[in-house]
Amino acid sequence: MKIIITEFMDERAVAQLAAKHDVVYDPKLVDKPAELLEAAATCHAIIVRNRTQVRGDLLAALKSCKVVGRLGVGLDNIDVPACEAAGMKVIPATGANALSVAEYVIASAMLLLRGTFASTPEVAAGKWPRNALSNGRETAGKTLGIIGFGSIGQLTGKLAKALAMNVIAYDPVMKSDAPAFAQVGAKAATLDEVIASADVVTLHVPLVDGTRGLFNAQRIAAMKPGSILINTSRGHIVDVAAVAASLKAGHLGGAALDVFDTEPMPAEPMFEGCPSLILTPHISGVTYEGNERVSFMIAEKVLEALQ
Template sequence: MNATCVIAQPIHPIGAEVLRSAGCTVIEPRNAAALEDALPDADAVIVRDGLSAAEIDSGARLLIIANHGTGTDRIDVAHASEHGIPVTHTPGANARSVAEHALMLMFATARQAVVADAATRRGHWGFKYQRPMMSLYGQTLGIVGFGRSGQMLCEMASKGLGMRVLVWSPKAEHELIQLSCGHAVDSLDELLEQADVVSLHRSMKPENRRTLDSAGIARMKPRAIVINTSRGGLIDEDALVDALTQGRLFGAGLDVFDTEPFAATSRLASLENVVLTPHVAGSSQEALYAMASQCAQQVIDTLAGRQPVDMVRPGVWSVRRRNVVVV
C-alpha cells in the first residue's frame, strides 16, 4: 500500500506495526512543528489531541482522520466532513478502562487515599482520628449518561460493591438499564437528590455542556462525591470548587478539566478533598493496544476503499475525497 499515515501523538506501538505490515509509510512527529510539516504529505492521520480546521486544510491529501478514543469534540468534524474526509473513533475500546478508573476515583475520594498517603509518608499516624472516610457499600451511585463505560461501571458497582445504582440518560432504554442492574430515573434532578456518588459518562456535545451546573450541585446531598472521567466541560468547574471549598460536598475525583492542562494556580490543585488525574482514564495498556489496533485498521480499510467501522458521520463515505492510493 503506497500511502503515508501520520501518527500525530504517541500511541501503542501495535498501531505503527499494523500499518507498516500493510505497506504504509508511518511518520511519528516529535512536536507540533514536525506535525505541521508532515500533514501536507499525509494520506491518513491518527490523532489523540484533536485536529483543527487549519490543520485539516493543510492535509490536502487526507483521506481519513482516525481518532484514538471515543470523544471527537477536539476534531473539527464538520469541517472534515465538508471536505469529504471521514472521521472515525474507537467507542468501546477503552470503556472498561474508563469504568475501572471511575471506580478507582470513587474509592480514592471516599477513603481519602491521596492525603492519607501523604500523611503516612510524613509519619502522621493520627490521620485516622482527624479525617472522615466513607464506605461505598450500600451507597447510592448516580450514573449520568449510559454509554459503554457507564454500563460497565453500573455492573461493577451494583454486583461488586452492593451499591444501589440510579441512571439518568435521555437516550438509553429502561430495559438496558435494568439489565445492567440499574434503576432508570426520569430526570437529572431526581438522580442528584438521591445519589451519594455521581459519576458522569456523557459525550461533550454543545447541549451537554454544564450538565452538572451550580443549580444541580446545590441539589446534591451535602456529603456527596462527584466523579468525572468524560469531559471537563460537563461540569461548572467554578461551582464545583465553591461547593468543595465550602464543605457542601464530601469530595470529587476528576480525570478531565475545562482547560487541559490546567494552570498551576487552579483552585482545584489546592483542595485536599479532590483526587486529580491527568486525563488517563482510558489509558490502560490494554485499552491503548485496542485503540491503536482499531485506528490502524480503520486507516487501512479506508485507503483500500473499504468503509471503515465506527465513522462519526457515516454519510460522508458516499461523498468522500478520493485521492489515488496504490494498494
C-alpha cells in the first residue's frame, strides 16, 4: 500500500513504514499543492502535521485513503467528520508530545516571572543593569491557572506542583469533582476565577467555536496585573493585538505566544517594543524526544490500521 507523508517525521519511523509499504516522504510536500494532490489520489494513508489541510480539494483527492495520521494532537486542520464519513480513520498522537509542551510552559513562566534573561547583550557590552533586574519574581508560591485540563494541562500542573506552585484549573467539559484535579493537586475553578487570580495563565484548549476569541481584550484586561499569559494551543484563541497593547501598557507582566492566526506569521509591527514577550514558531510540542515519540506512535498506529 502507498503512504504519503507531507511534513517532517523522524526518519527512523519513516523507515519503519517503508519496510512494509510504499512510502512517499517529502517534508515540503505541504507546499507543493499540485504534487500533493497527485500523490493523494493513489495513497492508502496520509500522515500530516498541522499545516496540511485535510479538507476541500485534498480530502476529495483521497479516494483510496483509509487512515489519516496526525503528528500531533490538534485536529483543526482536519475535517474529521468528513474523513470519517468517507471511511477514513483519523489518528492523533495523543499524549506523545505532552511533556515537550508542559516543559515549554514551565520554562516560559520561569523566564518571564524572573525577567532577567535578556541581559546578555548589556552585560557583554560592559554594562551592569543589576539594580534594574533585581525585582524578578520567584516561581514558588505563584498560582498557575490552567485552561483546558486534558493530558497536557494535567502534566503541566504536575510540573508546576513540583516547583511549589499553586495550581488551579478550568475545563469546560470536566466536572469539578473529576479525579484528575485531585491526582494533580489542582483546585477546580471557573474560567473567571482562573483569569482573575492566576499569576500565570496557560491555555490548552482546542480551536472550536466556543474557544475562538476566548482571550479577547476584555478577558486580558480582567487578568491579574503583572500576570503572564502563555498560549501553546492554537491561534485565533488569543487576540495577539490585545496582548501587545496590554504588554505596552504595563498590565500584563509577560506573554509567551507559540501559535498564531496565520502560520508562518508575517512581520507584525505591533510586536515592536513589546516588553517581556516570547514569540516562538509553533515549536512547544516539537523537541527531539517529542518528535521521536510522536513519529513512532503514528507509524505504529498507521501500520496497524492498514493491516
